[in-house]
Amino acid sequence: MPKMLMLTLALRNVFRNSRRTLLTVGLIACGLAALMFTDAMVRGMSQSMVRIATGTLLGQAQIHRAGFRRNNDVDLYITHSDHLLQLLHDDPAVAVAAPRVITGAMLASSENVAAAMVYGVDGAAEAQLGKLQQAMVAGDYLHAGNGSAEGQRQLLVGTGLARLLEVELGDRVVITVSQIQGGDLSQELFRVSGMFHFNDRMLDQNLAFITLPRGQRLLGMDTGVHEIALRLPAPPAFDWQRYNGDWRGQVLQTLSWEKLIPQLSGVLEMSNVSTLIVAGILFMLVALGLINSMFMSIYERQYEFGVLLALGTRPVQLFWQILYEGFFIGVLSALSGLVLGGLLTWWKAATGIDYGNLEMSGVTLQEPIFPMLHWAQFTWMPLSIVLMTLVASLYPAWHAARLQPTRAMRKTL
Amino acid sequence: MTTAPSQTEPQAQGDILFDIRGVGRYFGSGDIQVKALDDINLTIARGEFTAIVGPSGSGKSTLLQLMGGLDAPSVGDVHLNNKSIAHMSGRELSDFRRDHIGFIFQAYNLIPVLSAQENIEYIMLLQGVPAAQRRQRVQAMLNTVGLEGYADRRPAQLSGGQQQRVAVARAMVSRPSIILADEPTANLDSVTGSALLDMMKGLNESRSMTFVFSTHDPKIMERASRLIHLQDGRVVEDERRG
Numbered sequence: 001m002p003k004m005l006m007l008t009l010a011l012r013n014v015f016r017n018s019r020r021t022l023l024t025v026g027l028i029a030c031g032l033a034a035l036m037f038t039d040a041m042v043r044g045m046s047q048s049m050v051r052i053a054t055g056t057l058l059g060q061a062q063i064h065r066a067g068f069r070r071n072n073d074v075d076l077y078i079t080h081s082d083h084l085l086q087l088l089h090d091d092p093a094v095a096v097a098a099p100r101v102i103t104g105a106m107l108a109s110s111e112n113v114a115a116a117m118v119y120g121v122d123g124a125a126e127a128q129l130g131k132l133q134q135a136m137v138a139g140d141y142l143h144a145g146n147g148s149a150e151g152q153r154q155l156l157v158g159t160g161l162a163r164l165l166e167v168e169l170g171d172r173v174v175i176t177v178s179q180i181q182g183g184d185l186s187q188e189l190f191r192v193s194g195m196f197h198f199n200d201r202m203l204d205q206n207l208a209f210i211t212l213p214r215g216q217r218l219l220g221m222d223t224g225v226h227e228i229a230l231r232l233p234a235p236p237a238f239d240w241q242r243y244n245g246d247w248r249g250q251v252l253q254t255l256s257w258e259k260l261i262p263q264l265s266g267v268l269e270m271s272n273v274s275t276l277i278v279a280g281i282l283f284m285l286v287a288l289g290l291i292n293s294m295f296m297s298i299y300e301r302q303y304e305f306g307v308l309l310a311l312g313t314r315p316v317q318l319f320w321q322i323l324y325e326g327f328f329i330g331v332l333s334a335l336s337g338l339v340l341g342g343l344l345t346w347w348k349a350a351t352g353i354d355y356g357n358l359e360m361s362g363v364t365l366q367e368p369i370f371p372m373l374h375w376a377q378f379t380w381m382p383l384s385i386v387l388m389t390l391v392a393s394l395y396p397a398w399h400a401a402r403l404q405p406t407r408a409m410r411k412t413l
Numbered sequence: 414m415t416t417a418p419s420q421t422e423p424q425a426q427g428d429i430l431f432d433i434r435g436v437g438r439y440f441g442s443g444d445i446q447v448k449a450l451d452d453i454n455l456t457i458a459r460g461e462f463t464a465i466v467g468p469s470g471s472g473k474s475t476l477l478q479l480m481g482g483l484d485a486p487s488v489g490d491v492h493l494n495n496k497s498i499a500h501m502s503g504r505e506l507s508d509f510r511r512d513h514i515g516f517i518f519q520a521y522n523l524i525p526v527l528s529a530q531e532n533i534e535y536i537m538l539l540q541g542v543p544a545a546q547r548r549q550r551v552q553a554m555l556n557t558v559g560l561e562g563y564a565d566r567r568p569a570q571l572s573g574g575q576q577q578r579v580a581v582a583r584a585m586v587s588r589p590s591i592i593l594a595d596e597p598t599a600n601l602d603s604v605t606g607s608a609l610l611d612m613m614k615g616l617n618e619s620r621s622m623t624f625v626f627s628t629h630d631p632k633i634m635e636r637a638s639r640l641i642h643l644q645d646g647r648v649v650e651d652e653r654r655g
Contacts, residue, residue, distance in 0.1 A: 005538045012526035307522040310483055311583075312511020312539050314504055405483045 002317055008325030014332075017297065025333045028244060031286040032337025032385050033344060038278050039381070040345040040371035041353075042271045043077050053264055054257045056198055057130045059098065059229030063088075063243050066251035068226055072327065075180050077224035080248050085303055088228065093238040096231040098125035101215040101224070106176040107157075107208060111166035116157075118175060118208045119213015129231050132156070132196060133211065137311040139169045139194030141213055152214055155190035159197045160205030168194050175208070179220035194330025199366045285385070287392040291360050294326065294396035305400055306408025319401035334382035342378065345371050428592055430563035430623055431457035431480060439644075440499050449475040450646045453489070457591070460612060460621040467643035473627035474595060476643065480625065481593050483515045484505045493590060511539050515584030517594035521576040523568040529579045530555070530564035536587040550632050554582040558612060573604035581613060591623040598630050607632055 014021055054060045063084070068076040078084060081099060088097035100118040106113060123142030127133040133141045143152055155173055158163070166171060176187045190210060198204055216222065232238045235256070243254045258265040298305070305318060352368030366409050435480050439451040450472045456461060457480075465473045477502035478484040479491055482498050498509055510516075513622045523532045537547045555561055558578040570574050577597060584592050594613075614636050618621050626633050634640060642650035 002539055002541070005535070016526055060584060066522075096459075097534070260609055304524065306517070308524070310481065310510060310516050311505065312507055312509075316504075316506040317539075406478055 003320070006317055006321040007324050011319050011328055013297070013301075013321075014325055014328045017300075020296070021329065021332075024290060024329060025069065025336055027289045028286045028329070028338055028385060028389065029292060029331030029336035031282045032334060032382060033341030033405045035279050035282050035379040035381055036337070036341030037345050037371065039275055039377055040349065040373060041369065042275050043372035043374055044349070044370045045365075046268045046271060047167070047372060048062070048365060049264060049268070050257070050368060053261055055131060056200070057132065057203065057229075058257055058260060059096075059129055059231040060232045060235055061238065061240075061254060061256050063230070063252055063254045064226065064230040066253045069255075072102060072214070072226075074178065074219055074226070077101070077180065077221060077226050078228070078252065079250060081225040081228070082223055083354060084243075084252075085228065088243075091239075091242075093139065093232060093234065094230055096125060096128040096232045098122060098129040098229045098231075098349050099212060099225040099319070100227045100229065101212065101213075101219055101221070102226045103177045103219055105208070107161070107165060107237075108174045109165040109167045109171060111154075112164060114161060116161055116166045116206050116208050117220075118177065118210060118215065120210050120212045120218070122212045126209075129229055131198065135196040135198045136194055137197045139192070142209060143193060152211070153190045153195040154211055154214075156196055156209040157192055158204035158207050159195055160201060161208060162192065162195050164205065165411070169193070169195070175185060175210075175218065177218055179218075181220070184220070186218055186220065188214070212407075266316075279384075283388050287388055288328065290326070290389055290392045291396060293323070293412070294393055297325075298322070298396050298400050302408050306405045309403065309405040309408065315401040315403075319397045322397035322400050323393050325387045326397070327386065330386035330389030335384045337385060338378060338382050345373055345377065349373055362400050428458040428460075429456050430459045430461075430493065431455070432492040432495070433457075433480070434490050434492070436491060436494035438478060438484065439487040440477060450479070450486075453648060455641065455644075455648065455651075456518070457623065457625060459590075459623055460617070461639055462617045462624050462625040462637055463639040463641060464628050465626045465643060466628060466634060467640045467649075470626050471643040472646040473643055475646075476594050477595055477625065477627045480591075481516060482509050512587070513590040515587065515589035515592040516583045517577070517592060518598045519578050519596040519599045521568070521580045522578055523576055523583070525568050528565050528567055529560060529571065529575075532568070532579055532584050533582045535583065540587060542587075550586050551582075552584045557585075557616070565573045572605075574609065576600055576606075577601060577609055578612070579636055581609065585616065585622065591625060593621075594624060594626045595630075596628055596630070597626065598628070598632060603632070606630070610636055620651070 063078070065076040065078050067073065085097055085099055088094045099122055103118055105116060105118040107116050122145070127141065136156075137159065139156075143151065152347060155175075157167065157173070158212075162168075165173060169215070171192050173190050174187055175190060175194060176185055178184070179186045196204070207345045210218070212225070216224065236397065240254055243252050245251060308318060309315070348371045352370045354368040358365045428591060433453050433455040436450060436453040437448060440447045440449060453476065465476060467473055471572065475484070479486050482501065486499055490497050492498070493509070493513055498506070527535065529542070532552055533551045534547050537550065542550075551564070555564055558581055560575060560578055563571065563575060568579070571579065575601075581597075584594075598609060601609065610632055613624060617624055626637070628634070638652070638654055640650070640652040641648055642652070
C-alpha cells in the first residue's frame with residue numbers, strides 16, 4: 001500500500017511544477033532524439049559508404065593469388081582461372097564473379113603521356129558487379145567485339161585521364177606495359193571508345209579499361225587473371241575458406257571488402273565509437289540537467305519532506321518516492337524523445353541528406369545519406385534513458401532520505 | 414494545583430503516557446554550548462489537555478520535538494508507555510511517530526498534491542489499514558471536524574481554518590497515543606481558532622485523547638487542564654487546573 005501511495009505522490013509531484021517538468025522532459029527528450037538521429041545517421045552513412053565503396057568497382061570480396069596485392073606483381077596471376085570461374089558461377093553464394101587482369105601502364109596519346117592502372121575486364125560481368133557501365137558519360141561500353149579490329153582496340157578512360165591525355169572519343173592511345181615472366185615491354189594501340197565518370201577523382205584520373213582477352217594478350221598470358229571480384233547477395237552465407245589456400249599448385253587469397261579497404265572499416269568502427277562517445281556525453285549532460293532539476297524540486301519541498309518524515313514516513317519510502325519521480329520523468333522523456341527522434345529520423349530517412357560529393361576515407365559520397373531506422377533506436381536507447389534518469393535520481397533520493405525532520409522543518413516543530 | 418519545578422507528580426502509574434527523565438538538549442559545545450532544555454522531568458498522563466507555555470526561545474518546540482521523536486535528547490530519556498524512544502533507530506522512530514504521535518503544525522502542513530481525504534488517509538496508508546476501514550474512518554473524521562463535502566478539495570482550495578481542521582483530522586484519525594500541537598491557532602483568526610480549540614477540547618473530553626500544545630495563545634491556556642511553564646529551557650511552574 002505505501003508503494004502505491006509513494007507512486008501517487010511521485011506522479012502528482014512530477015506535474016506539480018509543470019513548466020520545470022516540461023523543460024526537464026524536453027531536455028532529456030531532445031537528448032534522446034539527438035542520439036537516435038546520430039545513430040541513424042551513422043548507420044545510414046556506413047551503409048552508403050560500404051555500398052558506394054563495394055558497388056563502384058571493388059565488389060564485396062576479391063580473390064587473388066597470394067601476394068599479388070602487396071605490389072600488384074603481374075607475375076602473380078591465377079592460373080586455371082576458367083575452372084575457378086566455373087566453380088564460382090556454380091556457387092549459390094556468389095551472384096557475380098568478374099575476372100580482371102590488372103597492370104600499371106604508360107598511356108600515350110598524340111598530345112600527352114600519363115601513368116594509369118589498366119584493367120582488362122569482362123564487360124558483361126563488370127556491368128553486373130559495379131557501376132562502370134552506369135558511369136559511362138560518352139561513347140560505348142565494352143562489348144565482345146567478335147574479334148574485329150575495332151572490338152579489340154576498345155579503351156575506356158576516365159574523364160580525368162582523358163583530360164590529362166587530351167584525348168576525345170576515337171583518338172588513338174598507345175598502352176605500354178611490362179609483360180609477365182621477364183618484364184618485356186609490350187605496346188599496343190587502342191582507340192578511346194568510351195569515357196566514364198565515377199565522380200571520384202582518384203578513379204577518374206587513374207583508371208583505364210580494356211577487354212579481358214586484350215589485356216591478357218597485352219601481358220602475354222593465356223587465360224590467367226589477377227583478380228576475381230565478387231558480388232555476394234548474402235556475405236555471411238559465403239564460404240570464405242573455400243577459395244583460400246592451395247588450389248591447383250598456387251595459393252589463393254580471398255579477402256572481404258573490410259580487408260581490401262581497411263581504412264573504411266576503420267572509419268566505420270570509429271563511427272560506432274563516436275556514437276558511443278556522443279551517447280556518453282549526451283547522457284552525462286542530461287543526467288546533470290536532471291539532477292539539477294531534481295535537487296531544485298527537493299530543496300523547494302524540503303520542509304514538506306520534513307513533514308512527511310514527522311508523520312511517520314520512513315526514509316526508505318521517501319527514497320522510493322524520489323526514485324519514482326525520476327522514473328516518471330524518464331518515461332515521459334523517453335516517450336517524447338521517441339516521438340521526436342522517430343519523426344525526425346523517419347523524415348530524413350525518406351528525404352535523405354545530400355553531402356554534395358564529400359569525400360571520406362577515399363569514398364566519395366555520390367548519393368544522399370539516408371538515416372537508417374533501427375530497432376535499437378526504439379528499444380535500448382529509450383530504455384537507457386529511463387535507466388539513466390533512475391540512476392541520476394539516486395543521489396537526490398538518497399539526499400532526501402537522509403533529511404532530519406527537525407532540520408528539514410526549519411520552522412517550529 | 415501548582416507543583417515544584419521539575420518535580421511533577423505523576424497520577425496513578427497506569428495512566429502515565431509520557432515519562433521524561435532528566436532530559437537535556439544542548440547545542441554546540443564548550444564555551445558556546447547552548448542549553449535549549451536542561452534537566453526536564455515531566456510526566457504526561459493519558460487524557461491530559463496540556464499547554465507548554467513560555468517566551469520565545471524557552472524550549473517549548475524543542476520539548477515537543479523530543480516528545481515526538483523528531484529529535485534525540487543530549488542527556489536523559491523519554492519514555493512513551495514505558496518504552497524509551499531516545500535511542501531508537503531511524504526506522505523505529507518513523508514507525509513510532511506513525512503509530513503513536515499525531516502532529517498538528519502551526520502552518521497546517523498538509524500535502525499540497527493530496528486532497529483533504531487523502532491527507533487524512535495518509536498515515537493510515539502508511540500503517541496499511543484496509544481501504545474500507547480507511548474510508549469509514551476518514552468520513553467519520555471529516556464529519557467530526559465539520560468538513561463534510563470537502564473531501565476532494567486540495568489544500569489550496571481550503572481556507573486556513575479548514576486546512577487546520579484537516580490537519581487535526583489527520584493527526585487524530587490514526588488514533589495516536591498523543592497529539593502534539595505546535596501553535597495550532599497562530600495562523601487563524603480568533604473566531605476560527607476558538608472554534609477549532611473547542612472542537613479539540615471536545616474530542617479530549619469525549620474520547621480521552623491526550624493533547625500537548627506549545628503555545629502563546631491565551632485561548633489555549635484558558636482551556637488547558639495543565640500549564641507547564643518553561644523558561645530558559647527549564648520547567649519553572651507546572652500548574653494543574655480543576
